[in-house]
Amino acid sequence: MIRLFGSLIVILVLIATASAVAQDVTLDGDFIQGGLVTGRVAAGDRVDLDGKPVPVAANGRFLIAFDRDGAKTAKLEIRHANGSVTRRDLTIETRSYDIQRIDGLPPRKVTPSPEDMKRIAAERTLMVAARGIVRRDSDFVSGFVWPARGRISGVYGSQRILNGEPRRPHFGVDIAAPVGTPVVAAADGEVTLVHPGMFFNGKSVVIDHGLGLNSVYIHLSETLVKKGQKVKKGAVVGRVGKTGRATGPHLHWGMRLRDVEIDPALLVDGSPEN
Ligand SMILES: [Zn+2]
Numbered sequence: 001m002i003r004l005f006g007s008l009i010v011i012l013v014l015i016a017t018a019s020a021v022a023q024d025v026t027l028d029g030d031f032i033q034g035g036l037v038t039g040r041v042a043a044g045d046r047v048d049l050d051g052k053p054v055p056v057a058a059n060g061r062f063l064i065a066f067d068r069d070g071a072k073t074a075k076l077e078i079r080h081a082n083g084s085v086t087r088r089d090l091t092i093e094t095r096s097y098d099i100q101r102i103d104g105l106p107p108r109k110v111t112p113s114p115e116d117m118k119r120i121a122a123e124r125t126l127m128v129a130a131r132g133i134v135r136r137d138s139d140f141v142s143g144f145v146w147p148a149r150g151r152i153s154g155v156y157g158s159q160r161i162l163n164g165e166p167r168r169p170h171f172g173v174d175i176a177a178p179v180g181t182p183v184v185a186a187a188d189g190e191v192t193l194v195h196p197g198m199f200f201n202g203k204s205v206v207i208d209h210g211l212g213l214n215s216v217y218i219h220l221s222e223t224l225v226k227k228g229q230k231v232k233k234g235a236v237v238g239r240v241g242k243t244g245r246a247t248g249p250h251l252h253w254g255m256r257l258r259d260v261e262i263d264p265a266l267l268v269d270g271s272p273e274n
Pocket of ligand 1 (some may be wrong): 154170172173174251252253
């Protein structure tokens with residue numbers, strides 16, 4: 001439903017584009033909180049979103065995304081090589097989010113000890129580094145597939161109450177499936193992190209899809225790729241598990257564009273359940 005509504009907005013934006021003066025800018029995606037939009041400009045054009053520079057690949061592709069709680073509007077500015085400027089006011093659909101209560105987690109996984117906190121901080125540094133890479137590539141043009149088959153057991157944006165304690169929102173989609181279920185790359189990319197067991201995430205894989213777009217696959221029972229490896233959309237990268245902070249076997253699939261956590265479910269068609 002959200003996806004359908006997002007697509008309608010895209011069509012409206014494209015109609016608006018077509019009726020305006022000829023401009024070499026195309027935008028395609030979900031103009032909604034948590035949404036990702038792919039743009040294309042002429043090679044050499046420069047792009048800013050709300051005054052911040054947006055990386056552009058050599059082929060003119062760029063990506064922008066909207067925060068879970070981001071503003072209802074955004075300003076896109078494209079400076080063309082000939083000196084002219086195209087400005088676009090974007091309207092971002094807002095969302096409301098569920099509250100998800102999860103009980104029965106080991107207390108240590110909700111309120112870690114000072115010793116655990118050190119480990120968590122070190123692991124976070126690794127994750128931030130792996131997800132902070134901005135390659136001027138556009139592997140993401142492969143499109144996206146669900147990385148595992150199973151039942152959706154957690155959605156993007158939920159406010160989380162763990163063992164009764166409020167915690168940061170859930171930035172990803174959970175797919176519950178038996179231990180050992182294959183986990184595949186959601187899109188073409190390059191593996192930037194493989195970890196044998198993080199405190200919260202357990203066994204983890206991070207894949208970079210270009211321009212600062214990346215995906216994470218966590219709580220795995222097994223990782224089947226190496227750092228630096230190039231992967232194609234649909235290639236097996238690991239297996240579903242329940243390592244780290246998990247009450248049962250599932251894949252947590254997260255997607256981030258630079259500093260914005262986006263909703264993976266908006267990127268894929270259909271359902272992972274069958
Ligand atoms: Zn999750």
